Amino acid sequence: MIDFAKVNTRHLEAFREIIGAAHVIVEAESLDNYAHDETEDLHYLPEVVLKPDTTEQLSRIMRLCQQEGLPVTPRGGGTGLSGGALPQWGGVLISMERFNRILDLDERNLQVTTEPGVITEVLQDAVKEKGLFYPPDPSSRGSCFIGGNIAENSGGPKAVKYGVVKDYVLNLEMVLPSGDVIWTGANVLKNATGYNLTQLVVGSEGTLGIVTKIVLRLIPLPKFNLLMLVPFRSAENACAAVSAIFRAGFTPSAMEFMERDALDWVSKYVDSSTVKIEDDVQAHLLIEVDGNYPDVLMQEMEGIAGVVTEFDCGEILFAEDHQQKEELWKLRRRVAEAVKANSVYKEEDTVVPRAELPVLLKGVKDIGRKYGFHSVCYGHAGDGNLHVNIIRGELTEEQWNGTLKEGIREIFLLVKQLGGTISGEHGIGLVQKSYMDVIFDNTSMQLMRQIKQVFDPSNILNRGKIFD
Amino acid sequence: MIDFAKVNTRHLEAFREIIGAAHVIVEAESLDNYAHDETEDLHYLPEVVLKPDTTEQLSRIMRLCQQEGLPVTPRGGGTGLSGGALPQWGGVLISMERFNRILDLDERNLQVTTEPGVITEVLQDAVKEKGLFYPPDPSSRGSCFIGGNIAENSGGPKAVKYGVVKDYVLNLEMVLPSGDVIWTGANVLKNATGYNLTQLVVGSEGTLGIVTKIVLRLIPLPKFNLLMLVPFRSAENACAAVSAIFRAGFTPSAMEFMERDALDWVSKYVDSSTVKIEDDVQAHLLIEVDGNYPDVLMQEMEGIAGVVTEFDCGEILFAEDHQQKEELWKLRRRVAEAVKANSVYKEEDTVVPRAELPVLLKGVKDIGRKYGFHSVCYGHAGDGNLHVNIIRGELTEEQWNGTLKEGIREIFLLVKQLGGTISGEHGIGLVQKSYMDVIFDNTSMQLMRQIKQVFDPSNILNRGKIFD
Structure with missing residues (x-):
């Protein structure tokens, strides 16, 4: 039994005193905006939403919440796919939307210091203007927060x-559940100074502290890129081509896989006519190379074209200009939306060593047949990261919320057996935590729980995410 | 007061039963080989050296040591520069030298699974034969262990x-102090599945567990490289050129800085006549570019040469052939030995954002003048990683072991002020732990201590390294 306190008028007054009444939200219709993210159909209403905009304010809030036993859930752009930002216990939701300043773009050191509420694409565009590059770009980059x-x-x-x-990530300023503020590391490219708290916090889904400043390294922006779309008559062949390309010595800057359904659906969804899909095509690879020397890129594209030809591919579409590249990328980026618009679905974020992709894909389909579900698969094939979208279709309520769990577990057991894991980039949050035992034994789970306890002894911060 | 037990005959019998008598070392002269590493002149004798060669043996040893309250120190190749492998409390030293097998070179996935006792260069050569590349290569790569x-x-x-x-590092098998064995992650390039235990263990200096299997990612081996040595009339100008090269959009595959003394001493030490140093030269940069396209590399070398010319450099030496490249690299790799042969010294492993290198170098020299010490500086300038070798010279015992500590602290305070830290790649171990407070406040140190306690509640494993 969870023994959290409820937010009362005394708490609200204290919050108003700390951040000003305009940033303490209690109106039901406003609260509802913070009750969901992009994860399927979960809904948890917070009791209050707070919008601090300084580390010191956040520190005072955290201290108060810890004293009062109030549950706290931090939230970024609300685009999460595992429910990590949902206020499962009600309580206090901290929206980081006002921490939206890029503090220092240090061109001398190829670093940027930013607040966590900056939208990823805004940050990318700001550094691009200086000829610099911050590569990580989730599909939601136009609305997700860097935090x-x-x-x-x-x-x-x-x-x-x-x-x-x-x-x-080089260094993080973070408010601990106690209200104490720490920096996790230093602004350097190599660091052998004590435990790597920075890397412990990255990927910890807001359970260890709330990040308030971020120091990122940047790299020079590659000047050119080329893009091609390769159709395959067999999805497994498409997956097999992926590792062959790497074994031939190429390192593409993107290597995306899409099953036929994915591209069909998204072409209709965004009303695109760029791609004509032949009847016998089962999957596509979208392959990009980038760099500073156009001649080299042409050579690489030709080399890669040579490799894929050995996997029974169809006619390759080389993007002719910037506009066509944009069109192809739009198709890839909006697949998730298109699938969502087409049907109720659950998205799994499997990842395996890349040469095992054909085995994973075949396994997913076999398991689907066994449990009676259709799936649409796509993802970052170069990383072995396959997004498996399980389509509700004709499944009954009992199948969808019952036996399907066993099917998902079978997929994850296969992933584990192939050396992979159950989330490559979406996190565990609420929706995958019951499968953590597939990957980690009791000993490892105990280590994680105890690490959580070190940072958050009262267990008030984003409790119940990753594990119970 | 430390309350460790002493190794007794009953323990020795148990160890012999687990790993065989031949691998339980108690002879004084043999023990002495394990009493020091490459760190200055520290000396701690273990009571017994154990050489297990399976995870299961190590697990049984750890379980026994925990039950009996025996201190345990893990040791790799013994080339450490911070005393991390020294058995400060006597007790049990675990030598990992028999864990020396490369278990699986997975060309399909560009991964290798190895035991920790494999010598770094042996591993690098093995993957090179397959056209693959494992880049990290400390100067000691011919004798250090990957573990x-x-x-x-x-x-x-x-x-x-x-x-x-x-x-x-993708994934680690590790024996915990309890004897339990865990895997920290999965064999994948991206992972959002719980806390990053893998990255917590990397750099933890053998204080959280003993690694027994390692999964590393590999990359395609670049086919060509070019190397040049650039003399500068001012060491600060050499440092300033470093960040200018990156700001011009180049990413060299090596960018090494050597003060005049370093190159002078090592040229004599290895009896090399490749480099003639003009009287007015104060420092050198050794710059390498690599890749698959010779024309591109030539363009990059010319571009970099154009940048350094703006920093008042002397005549650039372009390495003509493989042999001359080897010669130049030998000079760089053996600087530390040469300095050691020349004088008693203490080596500091400072690292700052790279554009701050000129300020750091000037500061080190100013502080040296204040405390009366000479220093020879060299290091990985592209990373902002400057090895500061403080030369004993004419310093008295009282200065060397007394007031010098204040001088070092001043250097570290400067490093901190510049956004850097006190170790880039050597670790904290025994020799730097009294300076940890320069970088981390009490709250962060408490977090680290408590994380240690989670993994090692009895505090038997490499106790007293990183922090007391």
């Missing part, structure tokens, strides 16, 4: 060449 | 383009 990306260790299409969020 | 590299989060010259050890 949320850090909480979930987000990836996106560029991860295959440039790595994920954790590979760019 | 030690993980304990210290090692770097080396390639880090500037390819990152450090932490950027290659």
